[in-house]
Amino acid sequence: MTQSAAIHKATYHLYTFTISKLISTFGSSVYTFGISLYVLALTGSAANFAINLIFSILPRTVLAPFAGYAADKYSKKTIVIVSQLASALAVGALLLYSASVGLSLPAIYTTTALLSVSSMFASVTFSASIANLIDPERIQKAIGFNQSALSIAAIGGPVVGGMLFGFVSMNVFLLIQIAGYLLALLLEATMNFKLFSAKIEAAADDKKSMMQSMKEGVAYLKTNRVIMVIVSTAIGLNFFFSALMIGLPFIAVQQMKVEAVHFGFIEAMVAVGMLLASIYFSVRKEVKYPLLFSKRALFAMSIILAGLALPLMLDMSYRANVLYFIVLMFAFGISNVFVNTPIGVMMQKDVEEEYRGRVFGILESMAMAMMPLGYLLFGLLYDSVPGEYVVLGSSLCLIGLVAYMIRPNIIREAYPELAAVLQKKPVH
Template structure:
């Protein structure tokens, strides 16, 4: 009877978790859209706009290790609730400023920093809590529904943001965001973060670790997990090499091929649609049998798609064909992102010890966030001095090579001892059946 109640509560968690993430993702992205629009309209300065982006990225990179430490040492439920309340208060503070003295860049930057901090603590803690909120059999469903929320927000937030920005004043917009954030707080307060958690119980009189010792313990734990280390290296190098796509895609379509802004936006939307549809598929299908293998193949496909971005630079095509080509390519990218991410996330949720999840996920996020700007700066320079098609082709080849080396057959067998190379096609077909 108790087990049935736990499963019933886990089902409730699936929906409250999804709705809460949808509210926070939607609110955050609509806010980012509206504030970016406001800054550009108010100042007309690209520097002011870039400064707001830095206020979002830099705090996230700096505090992520501390968020991981907190998620492993303190009540995860309390951290998530405090972070969401912090979001509500920050928006309330900006509302008060806008009503009393009018919005200023300083107030916007401070609010962006606070929102970046609260979203980091909330994001790392929620990711660390998935296996405690739902039963093992439905972790894939939970991860997929989480991704569905993000994808749905990516598709709808520009439209909703544009509509609200044009229809209501900034104070009304901020009040709407505050109400949505308050609903998320109420939903999160009803969740049991320890329902399926397998965390070590505190022993009376046991010597407490300092924050520094705890972080060192996280790195020591990772060193003893060669499989997780391989997955983290793959994730980091893929993130870095994807700078070629992040920078090159906009550069090629806007500068080289002169794609109209509305058509460019449509191709970006195709990416989110691909992610959404694949997330829905993963939420209803049974768990992938060989997640590491599926992700490996998915990354290789992404490498080929990245090279495919350069094809219209080499082959003359009518404008309509170019637009259609990029819409299909971006849709395929969206599909592949989910095929790569969801099985890997489920695999890591099951492989990483509950007491180390916060630190491991925060290490991954910190390193990825640190490498992303580096990749963008490097590729920004490369695109100025080397023809775009060669930058993409070379990066695509390196990406595929990195995956073939780091996810070689011996590593795949470590991840999936039941996997046999002699029956590759049959086993891979089963992994997606």
């Protein structure tokens, strides 16, 4: 294929990838919201709602490394297509069960777990495929488009899910979900997942066991210190930002008595901030020093986390509290993308193709594993310690983590040319 033809195909991938990602993530958001409403309406139990959430997280945590192995070992296109087909079949089975017997909690939990596994295989494989689908000059644009799709799904999914739940039967709701998965599958079937691949298949690789291959992925991480730092920092980041995920509803609703409708708007501002920041990255030139850029954004996120304590420490009016939380969550959404997008581009370019799936699989598994632990720990802390102490302490810990993990010698190792420039630059 000529260079011009490859660039033309990459342009097709850029928009097809974005549309398919929007359809699948939007569908998942609609399903999650709608089925959660159904569980609450069916049982009236928050515990049953929480169990459904656990079934959506636990399989991803356990199986993500295996998805990474599969992405490196087998055809990425096949994995993505089979994953989307599995999602459609899982919802289809739930639809048949609902039509013949009626929905039950075990059926819903089983479908949620199956969708978690299939969507995780597709997500990890797509993450490992971006540099194969898109030319290097437009990887940042692709990741920006991807973040935009996620943000639109986060904003619109609950709205559409709530409307469908109120106006159509659950069977029609599930049928729409199946149609979305199949449409995404058709789009992805037209993509060339080897367009910019430099991978050379080796016969020796076929003789390696799965455990040997996965150990190789871990060993690769250990030899690439900069990537190891990124993965380790992401794990700590997910843990400490559980303080925000638990603290925001606890402080805003429980302690500041923010009404549910206003709190919904506050949470939506995270996605709005992410959307605007994603659009910004899709049109600006690539960040020159992504690790340094993301380090500064992480410090900003730490300050935003500490900002949750302000309404507890100052006597502010109800309107001022709501406006403050809106601005704070909007800023959090922006800083989230400012951290993730440059690092995403860096990992696409710096992680060797033959290890990319396993690295993203390990990252997904470890980051997801920290979420239940963080939810449990910070849930207990908010019940026993004043909220302002929890968020301020978490913020300080996060600042210390970032300062240590992405310390100056790591920056110099990642960008030797930057160190040379700084040495020549006079200090004022």
